[in-house]
Amino acid sequence: MKVLDLFRREAGVGGLRFLVLAALSGLSNAGVLAIINVAAANVQDKADNFRNLVLFGLAIALFVVTQRTLMIEVCEKVERLIDRMRTRLVERARRAEYLDLDEVGRAEIYACLTRETQILSQAAPNIVIAVQSAILVGFTLLYMAALSETAFLLSAGFTLLGAMIHLSRSGEVKRQLRAAFERENALIEGLSDMLDGFKEVKMSTDRSDAIARRIARISAEVTRMRIGTQTAYATDFVTSQVTFFILTGIMVFVVPNVSQAYIEVVVMTTTASLFLIGPVSNVVGSLPIFANANAAAENITRLEARLGSVGAGPAAVAGRFAGFRRIVLDRATFSHHAAGGESGFRVGPVDLTVERGVTLFLTGGNGSGKTTFIRLLIGLYPASSGVIRVDGAPVTAAALADYRNLFSVIFSDNHLFAELYGIQEIDAALADELFALLEMQHKSKLEDGRFTVTKLSGGQRKRLALIGSLLEKRPICVFDEWAADQDPHFREKFYRVVLPFLKDRGITVLAITHDDAYFDLADIHVDMKNGGLNVVRTASAMAE
Numbered sequence: 001m002k003v004l005d006l007f008r009r010e011a012g013v014g015g016l017r018f019l020v021l022a023a024l025s026g027l028s029n030a031g032v033l034a035i036i037n038v039a040a041a042n043v044q045d046k047a048d049n050f051r052n053l054v055l056f057g058l059a060i061a062l063f064v065v066t067q068r069t070l071m072i073e074v075c076e077k078v079e080r081l082i083d084r085m086r087t088r089l090v091e092r093a094r095r096a097e098y099l100d101l102d103e104v105g106r107a108e109i110y111a112c113l114t115r116e117t118q119i120l121s122q123a124a125p126n127i128v129i130a131v132q133s134a135i136l137v138g139f140t141l142l143y144m145a146a147l148s149e150t151a152f153l154l155s156a157g158f159t160l161l162g163a164m165i166h167l168s169r170s171g172e173v174k175r176q177l178r179a180a181f182e183r184e185n186a187l188i189e190g191l192s193d194m195l196d197g198f199k200e201v202k203m204s205t206d207r208s209d210a211i212a213r214r215i216a217r218i219s220a221e222v223t224r225m226r227i228g229t230q231t232a233y234a235t236d237f238v239t240s241q242v243t244f245f246i247l248t249g250i251m252v253f254v255v256p257n258v259s260q261a262y263i264e265v266v267v268m269t270t271t272a273s274l275f276l277i278g279p280v281s282n283v284v285g286s287l288p289i290f291a292n293a294n295a296a297a298e299n300i301t302r303l304e305a306r307l308g309s310v311g312a313g314p315a316a317v318a319g320r321f322a323g324f325r326r327i328v329l330d331r332a333t334f335s336h337h338a339a340g341g342e343s344g345f346r347v348g349p350v351d352l353t354v355e356r357g358v359t360l361f362l363t364g365g366n367g368s369g370k371t372t373f374i375r376l377l378i379g380l381y382p383a384s385s386g387v388i389r390v391d392g393a394p395v396t397a398a399a400l401a402d403y404r405n406l407f408s409v410i411f412s413d414n415h416l417f418a419e420l421y422g423i424q425e426i427d428a429a430l431a432d433e434l435f436a437l438l439e440m441q442h443k444s445k446l447e448d449g450r451f452t453v454t455k456l457s458g459g460q461r462k463r464l465a466l467i468g469s470l471l472e473k474r475p476i477c478v479f480d481e482w483a484a485d486q487d488p489h490f491r492e493k494f495y496r497v498v499l500p501f502l503k504d505r506g507i508t509v510l511a512i513t514h515d516d517a518y519f520d521l522a523d524i525h526v527d528m529k530n531g532g533l534n535v536v537r538t539a540s541a542m543a544e
């Protein structure tokens with residue numbers, strides 16, 4: 001029972017206080033029944049009547065206090081647990097390695113952060129009522145035992161039978177819920193395809209229809225699975241109601257014929273067995289909610305495990321590489337995983353030295369491995385073998401975050417952040433200089449650390465990204481085909497003005513490029529073919 005484990009372990013729900021409150025509330029609820037029963041049997045006795053009225057009032061008062069406290073406390077604790085869990089998930093996602101996050105996929109992370117936490121939140125009051133109802137069933141059975149052994153054995157037997165029937169089916173229901181979760185994630189993926197690729201979808205009715213058909217097909221599968229579980233629960237619910245109708249019938253029609261002693265308590269036991277129907281219905285009615293919450297708790301726990309630990313780990317030494325002189329790749333390789341267990345594309349083994357302050361161009365045909373190599377070099381992909389050293393010291397897992405902080409990267413499919421996250425103090429003079437250099441001063445500006453306008457052309461958005469990147473003031477700038485979507489004027493300006501501007505400031509530049517007209521502007525030109533790296537040219541200036 002993952003959800004109960006979770007609530008007990010992380011929210012303290014299910015501790016002694018919770019059980020005492022639930023027991024008191026169940027006891028007061030059963031007390032109301034017992035008092036009504038006793039009072040109904042003695043309506044003529046005025047003195048007894050008054051005493052029973054007082055007890056009746058006390059039982060209700062106890063019920064109100066305990067039940068209210070219980071529900072408010074549990075919901076509050078569960079909401080706090082969900083808040084902690086959400087924060088922890090975001091933290092784990094943030095700290096996860098790029099490849100791990102890529103493998104988990106966005107759909108599952110979105111689902112756990114939104115839908116699954118919402119299921120837990122909505123389930124909390126239902127679970128309280130179910131636990132409290134189960135306790136009430138226990139008390140009512142005890143009350144029955146005090147009235148009549150036969151009635152108790154019958155009721156306990158029927159309750160046990162119902163529980164066993166449900167348990168025998170819970171494995172199948174659990175499997176169905178897991179399958180529904182996975183298909184719902186596929187649904188989110190389909191929706192993302194439609195929304196992220198909306199322009200492309202809008203431009204082709206065939207594509208639009210095909211996406212709609214796929215979404216409709218998955219939606220229908222999810223619906224079938226959900227109906228399957230709901231049908232099982234509806235059957236459980238009706239079976240449990242009928243079981244108790246039959247139980248009550250047996251108590252009235254059958255047992256009095258076989259037991260003389262029972263006749264004296266028949267009214268009270270029948271009332272008690274009727275009283276059982278409410279709490280039993282609560283328990284049975286909450287089973288789907290409980291199963292959903294259980295599946296949600298399992299999904300969140302599984303995701304947390306997949307994303308890895310957020311443990312403190314080795315302390316980061318901020319700026320440990322800030323004064324670096326050279327980065328050396330020593331027989332470094334990286335292999336992509338391929339579908340179907342085949343070995344994937346491999347880059348390397350690469351031997352390369354990047355001295356501080358150089359401008360390095362990386363060229364090669366499509367699919368030759370440039371992007372993969374750059375991701376290996378900047379520490380986004382872990383080396384499958386070999387090592388990266390900074391001034392002789394290997395970049396270990398503990399040093400990876402500090403190593404990555406050396407680089408400011410504009411990926412070919414970059415995300416333009418309107419807000420300049422992570423820049424403590426923006427160098428206003430540099431910002432003005434960059435806006436002018438990239439001719440963006442009339443298009444957008446910086447206000448409170450944000451670009452005022454980001455709805456711009458593709459080339460202009462890349463220029464804003466460049467401004468944001470340079471304001472980070474990292475010692476190494478990486479550009480993955482930055483100039484690809486610039487007009488000839490800006491392409492020229494990028495190679496002839498921006499790159500020298502960076503070189504003058506001692507910034508190391510690693511640029512993937514296809515612009516052969518400018519290859520000679522690099523200090524080092526390396527070319528890639530089939531994942532292998534070949535140094536084409538090293539400028540004499542760097543030969544010292």
Ligand SMILES: Nc1ncnc2c1ncn2[C@@H]1O[C@H](COP(=O)(O)OP(=O)(O)OP(=O)(O)O)[C@@H](O)[C@H]1O
Nearest residue numbers: 336337344345364365366367368369370371372373
């Ligand atoms: N996420 C991935 N998973 C598995 N294989 C991948 C992945 N990304 C790339 N590859 C493989 O690596 C090869 C090199 O890809 P990469 O993106 O490094 O090439 P590139 O030289 O940057 O190409 P381009 O000039 O087209 O951008 C691809 O041909 C592909 O087979």
